Amino acid sequence: MQVPGLKYEGPVYRPPSEASSLLIQATVGCPWNRCTFCMVYKKGPKFRIRPVEEIKMEIEISAAFLGDRVRTLFFPSGNSIAIPTRELAEMCRFALETFPRLERITVYGSSRFIVKKGLEEMKELADAGLSRIHVGLESGDDVVLDRVRKGSTAAEQVEAGKMTMEAGIELSEYVVLGLGGKGRTREHIAGTVNVLNQINPDFIRLRTFLPKVKTPILKEIESGEFEVLSPHEVLYEVRALIEGLDVASRVTSDHYTNYVGVGGQLPDERDKMLAVVDEALVRPESSFRSLYVGTE
Numbered sequence: 001m002q003v004p005g006l007k008y009e010g011p012v013y014r015p016p017s018e019a020s021s022l023l024i025q026a027t028v029g030c031p032w033n034r035c036t037f038c039m040v041y042k043k044g045p046k047f048r049i050r051p052v053e054e055i056k057m058e059i060e061i062s063a064a065f066l067g068d069r070v071r072t073l074f075f076p077s078g079n080s081i082a083i084p085t086r087e088l089a090e091m092c093r094f095a096l097e098t099f100p101r102l103e104r105i106t107v108y109g110s111s112r113f114i115v116k117k118g119l120e121e122m123k124e125l126a127d128a129g130l131s132r133i134h135v136g137l138e139s140g141d142d143v144v145l146d147r148v149r150k151g152s153t154a155a156e157q158v159e160a161g162k163m164t165m166e167a168g169i170e171l172s173e174y175v176v177l178g179l180g181g182k183g184r185t186r187e188h189i190a191g192t193v194n195v196l197n198q199i200n201p202d203f204i205r206l207r208t209f210l211p212k213v214k215t216p217i218l219k220e221i222e223s224g225e226f227e228v229l230s231p232h233e234v235l236y237e238v239r240a241l242i243e244g245l246d247v248a249s250r251v252t253s254d255h256y257t258n259y260v261g262v263g264g265q266l267p268d269e270r271d272k273m274l275a276v277v278d279e280a281l282v283r284p285e286s287s288f289r290s291l292y293v294g295t296e
């Protein structure tokens, strides 16, 4: 949900679970912008943090338009957790004061920025009203994380995840199936299971690797250095992931890239999810979407 007339620079990038949230752009671009699989901000704009006063003004304008219709608020763009804690806390507090029925405030946050803040600052943000963070775990395998230039190690991902949970902020961890390619599929899933089991996040959200135009990883595919998994190979990854997870998390496949919609609460719905995967594994590979190069 966007209010006409508010400023927005660069591509609008938000998780599907924030589809009905009010979007107020607190940062422009991504301060990291090096992940080899991501095209979102490769052409800019350059990262910058918008002034708190501008954000407050946009909150007021939005309140005049939408008032008590705003239940959830998302502060794009990539990595708004990088905003200095005092400023982000002020934005959250002001939003809570201004929207009478606001129930949730969310940002994207890479683990490296969360670790940098530390537990005390994360608690400060939780007290100010920041209630959910979407973290791109992508993989729990250090080799894969390094190859895709994620900028965080598995140990940092665990530290950031545990810190977020301890601060009392809801945590969504995003996993990219197939990100290790054929050469690293086993390690990719084993590492991811290991990291997620240590964090025990509220949500685990699955995406399937899809090459995007003008990304460094597309060049690796073209040169044969990276081999994309087939639909069945991806489904075997889903199976191994669901089987290995020892968490109390909700799993969702809320993304267009996935071959099958696996979702449910762990551990209670594990068998139901595995049955969905097994059913899909009986289908011929030709019945799934074909591999293509994404443009957005």
Ligand code: SF4
Binding pocket: 030, 031, 032, 033, 034, 035, 038, 039, 040, 041, 078, 079, 110, 136
């Ligand atoms: S995946 Fe996230 S952290 Fe990596 S470049 Fe894209 S927006 Fe930035």
